[in-house]
Amino acid sequence: MVAALSQSLVHLLDTQLGRGYRLPSQPSWVVRDNRWRATRYGLDAIVITDAAGSTAPLRDELYELYLEIQPVAQRAGLRRRTGCAQRGSSKGVPPTSGSVLWWQLAGGADGRG
Numbered sequence: 030m031v032a033a034l035s036q037s038l039v040h041l042l043d044t045q046l047g048r049g050y051r052l053p054s055q056p057s058w059v060v061r062d063n064r065w066r067a068t069r070y071g072l073d074a075i076v077i078t079d080a081a082g083s084t085a086p087l088r089d090e091l092y093e094l095y096l097e098i099q100p101v102a103q104r105a106g107l108r109r110r111t112g113c114a115q116r117g118s119s120k121g122v123p124p125t126s127g128s129v130l131w132w133q134l135a136g137g138a139d140g141r142g
Contacts, residue, residue: 037102056080
């Protein structure tokens with residue numbers, strides 16, 4: 030599943046770069062701080078999303094990325110391998126074979142919900 034997600038992300042970036050899109054560049058302090066936050070808090074981290082210091086939960090940012098690459102995965106024939114199409118709810122929807130990763134991203138892996 031991780032390989033399919035990575036491959037889909039590469040397809041998305043390749044398409045965007047082919048259209049002239051320039052990858053956003055964050056200031057070094059944002060990268061450094063987010064690296065620390067991710068190391069310290071893992072998926073529970075609140076990450077900085079822009080140079081102005083706006084923040085968002087890492088789980089939400091990863092889920093948004095997942096939704097963004099789904100059409101790309103579909104076109105590349107990888108959608109079935111990228112996991113589920115829906116996010117597990119924070120109230121505790123049990124995982125199915127295709128939704129374990131998003132169940133964990135939603136906080137269900139350790140029963141915290």
